[in-house]
Amino acid sequence: MKVRELTASDIALFSRLIMDSSEFDTLTDLERRECESALTAAKAVVEGYTGLDMATTEQEDLAYAVKVLAAEMIDSHQITAQYTGKNPVAMQIMDMHSSNLLPSVEV
Template structure:
């Protein structure tokens, strides 16, 4: 399978959803953008690596399961969601 062949219905099955959630399409496009920004690959380059499909599935699953920006990572500490933080970091123009 190629990244360009991933359908929302595939992800809905993977997440074991019993309904069509419109967030899946948003998360799919976000996951693709994340991989492209992180790696510098084009859509065509992403299609040439089968393992990138697994990454897209994992990212969509994480985005669906962890829909809050802050998450508890220990009993006391609350930290930002790692994927959300790294997306914002890639697009930040005001880093010191």
């Protein structure tokens, strides 16, 4: 699955808010909006970190990183000042595809 194919229902399923994608409509409006917001935010994080366009990338493993980050956003509604950790699964996937953090050599 590619990042552009992910839906809020996929995020709800991955986050275990639902056990089957057909149950998405049983969520409250707030829960559905939360999944949509988490999906949008997670895509932005991955896009910003890697420098890749999430609408066109063919890297299927980045979809998993988006799901991991979105689920973490749903699980952790707030982050305290003591929290300095980064999800190692998402970071490992994003590091493999990062194109905007490499130093460039000018000739």
